[in-house]
Amino acid sequence: MLSNVSPKAPDPSVRVKLIEAAARLLAEEGPSALSTRRLASEVGASTMAVYTYFRGMDELQHAVRKEGFDRFGRLLEEVRETDDPVADLAAQGAAYFINALTNPHLYRFMFMEPLLDGDPEVGLWTFEKLVAGVQRALDAGRFAAAEARPLAMQLWATAHGIVTLHLAQLLTFEEAIAAFGDIALNLFVGFGDDRARALRSLDDAQTRVAGPVAATG
Amino acid sequence: MLSNVSPKAPDPSVRVKLIEAAARLLAEEGPSALSTRRLASEVGASTMAVYTYFRGMDELQHAVRKEGFDRFGRLLEEVRETDDPVADLAAQGAAYFINALTNPHLYRFMFMEPLLDGDPEVGLWTFEKLVAGVQRALDAGRFAAAEARPLAMQLWATAHGIVTLHLAQLLTFEEAIAAFGDIALNLFVGFGDDRARALRSLDDAQTRVAGPVAATG
DNA sequence: TTCGGAGAGATAACGCTGTTGTGCTTTGAT
DNA sequence: ATCAAAGCACAACAGCGTTATCTCTCCGAA
Numbered sequence: 001m002l003s004n005v006s007p008k009a010p011d012p013s014v015r016v017k018l019i020e021a022a023a024r025l026l027a028e029e030g031p032s033a034l035s036t037r038r039l040a041s042e043v044g045a046s047t048m049a050v051y052t053y054f055r056g057m058d059e060l061q062h063a064v065r066k067e068g069f070d071r072f073g074r075l076l077e078e079v080r081e082t083d084d085p086v087a088d089l090a091a092q093g094a095a096y097f098i099n100a101l102t103n104p105h106l107y108r109f110m111f112m113e114p115l116l117d118g119d120p121e122v123g124l125w126t127f128e129k130l131v132a133g134v135q136r137a138l139d140a141g142r143f144a145a146a147e148a149r150p151l152a153m154q155l156w157a158t159a160h161g162i163v164t165l166h167l168a169q170l171l172t173f174e175e176a177i178a179a180f181g182d183i184a185l186n187l188f189v190g191f192g193d194d195r196a197r198a199l200r201s202l203d204d205a206q207t208r209v210a211g212p213v214a215a216t217g
Numbered sequence: 218m219l220s221n222v223s224p225k226a227p228d229p230s231v232r233v234k235l236i237e238a239a240a241r242l243l244a245e246e247g248p249s250a251l252s253t254r255r256l257a258s259e260v261g262a263s264t265m266a267v268y269t270y271f272r273g274m275d276e277l278q279h280a281v282r283k284e285g286f287d288r289f290g291r292l293l294e295e296v297r298e299t300d301d302p303v304a305d306l307a308a309q310g311a312a313y314f315i316n317a318l319t320n321p322h323l324y325r326f327m328f329m330e331p332l333l334d335g336d337p338e339v340g341l342w343t344f345e346k347l348v349a350g351v352q353r354a355l356d357a358g359r360f361a362a363a364e365a366r367p368l369a370m371q372l373w374a375t376a377h378g379i380v381t382l383h384l385a386q387l388l389t390f391e392e393a394i395a396a397f398g399d400i401a402l403n404l405f406v407g408f409g410d411d412r413a414r415a416l417r418s419l420d421d422a423q424t425r426v427a428g429p430v431a432a433t434g
Numbered sequence: 435t436t437c438g439g440a441g442a443g444a445t446a447a448c449g450c451t452g453t454t455g456t457g458c459t460t461t462g463a464t
Numbered sequence: 465a466t467c468a469a470a471g472c473a474c475a476a477c478a479g480c481g482t483t484a485t486c487t488c489t490c491c492g493a494a
Contacts, residue, residue, distance in 0.1 A: 252452080
């Protein structure tokens with residue numbers, strides 16, 4: 001065994017501790033709290049830990065971003081499928097909304113910062129869940145014949161637009177909620193769904209996620 | 218006259234020089250170039266200039282943000298009204314899109330940074346132009362009876378969502394362009410406009426702004 | 435069992451940032 | 465002419481990410 005000698009083996013727990021501390025600091029105190037010295041003191045190590053377990057602050061933030069997508073993915077898993085695929089889409093959108101408002105700083109990292117090196121694939125798998133949901137609605141004949149991916153992209157861009165306008169304080173919470181319902185309804189109609197039926201699906205979704213939404217205040 | 222004595226009157230030209238230099242540096246080198254020392258050397262003054270003409274870096278960036286809205290407003294003025302209000306709306310959206318992709322860093326300052334103190338009104342007047350455009354479409358009977366403001370908000374959130382996803386490199390330029398047309402069409406249909414007629418309006422708008430769009434590469 | 439070397443990790447330093455304090459200089463009203 | 469207030473430059477301070485240096489500790493080979 002010539003290679004892979006391991007004197008003073010690295011402690012993998014420090015790595016996850018750094019990521020979790022970073023996510024916590026990000027949530028509690030915002031991006032300005034994410035400094036090497038602060039993180040080091042939180043974990044009980046020196047600033048060098050950031051460089052032994054990551055390439056630097058960039059890679060640590062990338063890891064935090066990945067952690068954010070994992071959490072969001074877990075939240076998406078909780079959206080159970082019903083026999084109304086359009087209501088399920090609305091519920092997925094609500095989950096997106098809740099996740100963003102619960103962890104606004106994390107959302108910023110995930111969806112609003114330009115990628116530095118080449119890792120665009122780290123969170124796009126969550127988008128595939130949306131594509132699958134749109135495909136279900138297409139298969140059920142709720143939407144006019146079209147490709148699922150472009151439709152999913154339109155829904156994503158819509159939810160993202162409302163969320164980011166709210167995070168930038170250009171929309172109040174109430175305005176964002178209202179716009180979210182209105183725009184989903186109009187998009188569903190534009191997709192070819194019957195207006196009355198789409199409205200019913202939206203109402204169903206709203207009652208399903210009423211609890212979590214109320215919890216976010 | 219006990220108050221308002223004025224020894225060594227301030228030079229207002231330094232103030233606008235700072236703003237213009239900041240806007241230029243932001244466009245050419247990105248946000249990281251916006252430092253007090255860099256700005257001072259660009260203008261030929263010391264770093265104190267930032268504090269004599271502004272409260273600090275925060276207020277200077279706020280002024281840059283205002284400058285961005287002024288430029289965007291001037292761009293909006295160039296969108297002349299035709300007899301097709303829906304096509305005019307699409308043209309307004311295209312102007313929004315062009316402005317964002319031409320000055321991505323400035324767009325970030327204007328629409329993606331949370332407001333620090335209370336100045337939410339600094340650029341919202343551009344939104345009123347969109348509201349007026351929607352009202353024209355309503356008056357022309359192109360949209361189903363509704364209030365102009367919520368509809369305008371939906372259009373804004375949509376354009377903003379697509380732009381920001383592109384700025385975050387989550388959508389390619391081609392995907393953003395395609396999504397922009399698709400989503401506008403579906404929203405217009407959801408608003409109550411006839412699909413064929415909305416499609417024609419979109420085509421008209423596209424030909425009207427084809428030159429500028431091609432110029433952005 | 436001993437010993438060499440490689441990785442972990444602390445300390446300090448470098449260059450950068452925004453901001454503040456300290457003076458000197460200029461200026462305009464009295 | 466005088467005087468005070470504001471402009472303005474220089475330097476310093478605390479913070480940042482990053483890097484260099486140095487020690488220490490542990491693992492594997494002899």
